[in-house]
Amino acid sequence: MSQRADKLSSQSADCKPLAIGSETLSVASVDAVARSVQPVALSQDKAFRKRIQKGADRVAELVHSGAQVYGISTGFGDSCTVSIPNEQLHALPLNLTRYHGCGLGEHLAPELVRATMLARINSLAHGVSGVRLELLEKLVALLQENVLPLMPAEGSVGASGDLTPLSYLAAALVGEREVLHKGQRRPAAAVLDELGIRPLELLPKEGLALMNGTAVMTGIACVTWTRARQLVDLANRITAMACLAMAGNANHFHPRLFEMKPHPGQSRSAHAIRAVLPDDSGKPGTRLQDRYSIRCAPHVIGVLDDSLDWCERWLEIELNSANDNPLIDPETGEVYHGGHFYGGHVGQAMDSLKTAIASVSDLLDRQMAQLVDSRFSNGLPSNLAWEANPEHASSHGLKALQISVSAWTAEALKLTMPATSFSRSTECHNQDKVSMGTIAARDALRVLELSEQTAVGLLVSVSQALEIRRRRGELSELPAELAETLSQVQKLCPFVTEDRALEGDLRELLAALRERRISA
Structure with a gap:
C-alpha cells in the first residue's frame, strides 16, 4: 500500500x-x-x-x-x-x-x-x-x-x-x-x-x-478523487503482475531512468512497479523492449497520479470556502454580492481527472489484449484457458471477459468529452455562463466506476496468467506483495479451470476493491 x-x-x-x-x-x-x-x-x-x-x-x-x-x-x-x-x-x-x-x-x-x-x-x-x-x-x-x-x-x-x-x-x-x-x-x-x-x-x-x-459537485468530486487514488495504486500492482506474467523487462522501471525525466507521479509509479518485481526480472531471453502498455505504464499512470495532486489542492480550497451569494461579513456588516457559487474549478478538475482515469483504463485494456493473445504473451495459452483441462479444445477461458473489459473501457473513453465546454445560458439569461461542474463531477465518477470494472477484469486476468505460470513450474516463489494480491483475488475468483460465468466473482471483487479489501 x-x-x-x-x-x-x-x-x-x-x-x-x-x-x-x-x-x-x-x-x-x-x-x-x-x-x-x-x-x-x-x-x-x-x-x-x-x-x-x-x-x-x-x-x-x-x-x-x-x-x-x-x-x-x-x-x-x-x-x-x-x-x-x-x-x-x-x-x-x-x-x-x-x-x-x-x-x-x-x-x-x-x-x-x-x-x-x-x-x-x-x-x-x-x-x-x-x-x-x-x-x-x-x-x-x-x-x-x-x-x-x-x-x-x-x-x-x-x-x-x-x-x-x-x-x-x-x-x-x-x-x-x-x-x-x-x-x-x-x-x-x-x-x-x-x-x-x-x-x-x-x-x-x-x-x-x-x-x-x-456542495453537490464538491462532495461527488471528493469521493471520486479518493477512489481514483486507489486506482493509481491498483494499476501499478496490476502492471507489475502483467509484466511478470509475460516475462517482461523490469529494467523499464529502473530508478536511474526516471531520474532523467522526473515527473513525480511517473517516478512514483515506476518505483511501485519495480519494487514488487523479482530481482531476476528482465533476465536474458526477455524482450529488449516490451510493448508500450507495459514499458510506458508509469508515463500513463503517472499523469493520473500527478493530476490528483493539483486536483486535491483545488478541491480542498473549494471545500473550505464560503460559496454562496450574497456573503455577509459578520464583523463589518458589509454585504458582498458576487458569484462564489460558480463551480468552475471543480468542473475543470473533474474534466481533467476523468480523462486521466480513462487513459489508465485504456492502458489496462491494452495489457489484457496482450495477456489473452498467445502471439504477444510470451508463451501463455490463448485466452488464458487452462491447457490441462481435459476438454481444453472446447474451453474459451477469458475470451468474453476481454470483450467486456474493452466495452467498459470504450464507454469510459466516450465520456471524456469535457462537460465544462457545454455552458448554457439559463434563467432569462441571468445565468448566461455556467460551470457545468456537477455534470463534470458525475461524469468523472462514472468514468471511475467503469475503470474500476476494467481493473477487476484485469485482476482476474493477471491472476489467471500467474497461476498458469506457477502450475507449469515456470515461476519460483512470488514476491510477497504479489502473492498477497494473488491470494486475495483467488479467494473471490478461483482459478478458471473450465468455462463458467464470472459475473458473481467480478461483483465480489468490485465490492472488495471499493471496500479497500484488495492490497495494492
Whole structure:
C-alpha cells in the first residue's frame, strides 16, 4: 500500500468526531464521513458560535431596516429587480426550496449525499452566509442520524451552484419530500418526528444559503478523487503482475531512468512497479523492449497520479470556502454580492481527472489484449484457458471477459468529452455562463466506476496468467506483495479451470476493491 493510501486509511480509521467549524476539511476526511467511518459534530468553540450568531443577527438587522439585499428582500435570479413586501419575506426562502424541487434521474448514492451534506455544512460554518446556529445544528443532526434526503442527480448547471439538488436538502430540514433512513424511503416529516427533530422554519436568506453553493459537485468530486487514488495504486500492482506474467523487462522501471525525466507521479509509479518485481526480472531471453502498455505504464499512470495532486489542492480550497451569494461579513456588516457559487474549478478538475482515469483504463485494456493473445504473451495459452483441462479444445477461458473489459473501457473513453465546454445560458439569461461542474463531477465518477470494472477484469486476468505460470513450474516463489494480491483475488475468483460465468466473482471483487479489501 502506498504512503498516500496509508494516509487515507489512517484518517478513515480515526473515530474521533470531525469538529465542523474548528477543523479544516481534507478530501480524505470527506471520504471518511461519506463512508460513515468517521462521525461529525458541530464545534463547541465559543468564538465560532459567536461568529455564526453575528452573521444571523446582521441578516435580521437588514430585514428590519428594509435594506435591498439580494435574496433577502428581492426575488431570485433575474427576479432580483422585484422587491418583496415585508409581509412576504418569510415565505420567500420556503418558496425557493419548493420551486426548485424538479430534479430527475437516479437518486445520488448515500455516500454522495453524506459528502454533499458535509460540504454544505462546512461552507455555512464560515459564518458569512447569515444562517442561524440552529440551522447548522439540525444539519449536523441529520448527518449524525443518517437521515439522507433523496437527491436526484440531474438538474444542476453548476451556477448558481447546485440549486435544484440542494433544494432536497433544504426540504428535508423543513420536513418536506422524502429521505432515506435505515435503508427505507420515507416522508421527511415522519422521520424527523420519530427522531424528535423539529422541522426548521427558514428565516430570510437561509433557503438561499442552503442551496446556492457547490456542495453537490464538491462532495461527488471528493469521493471520486479518493477512489481514483486507489486506482493509481491498483494499476501499478496490476502492471507489475502483467509484466511478470509475460516475462517482461523490469529494467523499464529502473530508478536511474526516471531520474532523467522526473515527473513525480511517473517516478512514483515506476518505483511501485519495480519494487514488487523479482530481482531476476528482465533476465536474458526477455524482450529488449516490451510493448508500450507495459514499458510506458508509469508515463500513463503517472499523469493520473500527478493530476490528483493539483486536483486535491483545488478541491480542498473549494471545500473550505464560503460559496454562496450574497456573503455577509459578520464583523463589518458589509454585504458582498458576487458569484462564489460558480463551480468552475471543480468542473475543470473533474474534466481533467476523468480523462486521466480513462487513459489508465485504456492502458489496462491494452495489457489484457496482450495477456489473452498467445502471439504477444510470451508463451501463455490463448485466452488464458487452462491447457490441462481435459476438454481444453472446447474451453474459451477469458475470451468474453476481454470483450467486456474493452466495452467498459470504450464507454469510459466516450465520456471524456469535457462537460465544462457545454455552458448554457439559463434563467432569462441571468445565468448566461455556467460551470457545468456537477455534470463534470458525475461524469468523472462514472468514468471511475467503469475503470474500476476494467481493473477487476484485469485482476482476474493477471491472476489467471500467474497461476498458469506457477502450475507449469515456470515461476519460483512470488514476491510477497504479489502473492498477497494473488491470494486475495483467488479467494473471490478461483482459478478458471473450465468455462463458467464470472459475473458473481467480478461483483465480489468490485465490492472488495471499493471496500479497500484488495492490497495494492
